[in-house]
Amino acid sequence: MINIAQIKGKEFLEVQKLAGKIDGIVQHPQHIYKIMADHFGDTFFIARDESECDKILGFLLGFISRKIKGQLFIWQIGVSEAAQGKGIGSKLLEHTIDYGKKAMDCNAIMATVETTNKPSQHLFENFNFEIASSVFLDSYQTLIDADGKEAVENYYNSGTDQIFYHLELE
Numbered sequence: 438m439i440n441i442a443q444i445k446g447k448e449f450l451e452v453q454k455l456a457g458k459i460d461g462i463v464q465h466p467q468h469i470y471k472i473m474a475d476h477f478g479d480t481f482f483i484a485r486d487e488s489e490c491d492k493i494l495g496f497l498l499g500f501i502s503r504k505i506k507g508q509l510f511i512w513q514i515g516v517s518e519a520a521q522g523k524g525i526g527s528k529l530l531e532h533t534i535d536y537g538k539k540a541m542d543c544n545a546i547m548a549t550v551e552t553t554n555k556p557s558q559h560l561f562e563n564f565n566f567e568i569a570s571s572v573f574l575d576s577y578q579t580l581i582d583a584d585g586k587e588a589v590e591n592y593y594n595s596g597t598d599q600i601f602y603h604l605e606l607e
């Protein structure tokens with residue numbers, strides 16, 4: 438059975454290691470995960486597998502934006518490659534949505550997904566996230582069409598184009 442919980446203690450070390458093994462995720466240095474756990478740990482969730490001695494199989498790293506009021510921004514979501522496609526990413530996202538609905542300072546969730554990352558796009562679309570790239574791009578940035586989806590060209594200046602996903606919470 439998969440359990441989702443807020444990150445605690447030294448779990449940031451395991452998360453950082455896991456991030457390094459998942460293709461498609463940027464592995465940040467340990468201190469980034471530590472700072473996020475210490476200061477934004479309310480929206481930093483981990484998925485553990487009870488049947489595998491509580492091994493961490495996935496994580497979702499988010500924070501509630503102070504600049505764009507009320508938005509919970511999902512920075513990273515990752516599931517161990519061997520465990521992908523088994524519903525763990527969906528559980529992490531569902532848990533985050535439930536958290537956002539209860540949080541007083543949150544009324545929406547947003548995430549950016551690379552135009553080439555189809556699994557991640559499916560994940561957000563399954564939860565009725567809407568594409569909102571035109572709402573969140575900066576004035577110096579350009580909107581492009583990516584297989585019929587509106588995206589922002591080179592959003593992070595890292596050479597990748599990003600689709601903005603957005604979910605209004607009731």
Ligand SMILES: CC(C)(COP(=O)(O)OP(=O)(O)OC[C@H]1O[C@@H](n2cnc3c(N)ncnc32)[C@H](O)[C@@H]1OP(=O)(O)O)[C@@H](O)C(=O)NCCC(=O)NCCS
Pocket residue numbers: 459460461462512513514515516517520521522523524525526527528550554555556557559560563
């Ligand atoms: C994106 C990711 C978090 C999804 O987690 P997951 O546990 O594999 O997802 P789930 O099993 O809950 O499946 C959710 C949806 O993702 C899609 N999906 C998952 N694995 C997929 C695959 N290998 N190929 C295509 N689609 C896939 C499916 O559409 C699925 O929905 P469906 O079952 O209704 O078709 C995971 O694939 C991952 O870690 N990818 C690499 C890291 C990454 O790209 N993170 C996002 C950017 S930060």
